[in-house]
Amino acid sequence: MSDIKYKRIVLKVSGEALAGTDGFGIKPPIISKLADQLKEVTALGVQVAIVCGGGNIWRGETGAELGMERSQADYMGMLATVMNALALQDSLEHEDVPTRVQTSIEMRQIAEPYIRRKAIRHLEKGRVVIFAGGTGNPYFSTDTTAALRAAEIDADVILMAKNNVDGVYSADPKTNPDAKKYDELTQLDIINKNLKVMDSTASSLSMDTDIPLVVFNMNEPGNIKRVVQGEKIGTTIQGGKLNGSK
Numbered sequence: 001m002s003d004i005k006y007k008r009i010v011l012k013v014s015g016e017a018l019a020g021t022d023g024f025g026i027k028p029p030i031i032s033k034l035a036d037q038l039k040e041v042t043a044l045g046v047q048v049a050i051v052c053g054g055g056n057i058w059r060g061e062t063g064a065e066l067g068m069e070r071s072q073a074d075y076m077g078m079l080a081t082v083m084n085a086l087a088l089q090d091s092l093e094h095e096d097v098p099t100r101v102q103t104s105i106e107m108r109q110i111a112e113p114y115i116r117r118k119a120i121r122h123l124e125k126g127r128v129v130i131f132a133g134g135t136g137n138p139y140f141s142t143d144t145t146a147a148l149r150a151a152e153i154d155a156d157v158i159l160m161a162k163n164n165v166d167g168v169y170s171a172d173p174k175t176n177p178d179a180k181k182y183d184e185l186t187q188l189d190i191i192n193k194n195l196k197v198m199d200s201t202a203s204s205l206s207m208d209t210d211i212p213l214v215v216f217n218m219n220e221p222g223n224i225k226r227v228v229q230g231e232k233i234g235t236t237i238q239g240g241k242l243n244g245s246k
Helices: 015-022 028-042 060-065 070-094 116-124 142-152 187-193 200-209 223-228
Strands: 008-013 047-052 099-103 128-132 157-162 184-186 213-217 235-238
Touching: 008 015, 008 028, 008 142, 015 028, 015 070, 028 047, 028 070, 028 223, 047 070, 047 116, 047 142, 060 070, 070 099, 070 128, 099 116, 116 128, 116 142, 142 157, 142 200, 157 223, 184 187, 187 200, 187 235, 213 223
Parallel strands: 008 047, 008 157, 047 128, 099 128, 157 213, 184 235
Antiparallel strands: 213 235
């Protein structure tokens, strides 16, 4: 563990990242590659917690835009995150990585209810813990869930795994060739520059708890290991304001 910078991590995986180029559904080959990286990291002794998004199946905001009651639509999105969590658990256990899914909405037949002390105990025993169901409340994103759970379990860092995006840019690099990649920012920069890395609630919470965030490309094999070992890849976002930050 001497060469490990982050010993307890929260990995935020968006639903879109699990869908690949199709943008919808669950793609087992992508989940399998992610499981391979996580196995590599757990073998180092790193304690791994994961927060899954659900945008590859359902988005509450989309449902609300189509006329659904927002809370109802958000609860459907929470169920989508559980489906992704179960798929990831299955892939990890095929790699002989012990994994537990904890949900913020009780569904005991398929997962444990979220209990903070139990989650920490699982991590201490070397088990991967997947937090599903968001915060259990409508109007809160899974980005906010990642920030909240990271604070609750005293994580060293939040790793935001992106689908073929290698960091934070000043604009969309796919449409703007002049977009600038940032190597380091603060959560205050994210809010002031409106960079949309996380929603404002998640950014504010991360700023208050002073837990760093690393945004990186999950599709590059070995990237999760590189991050936990302290290699400078992607964009690192600190909770406090950096000297000279504008």
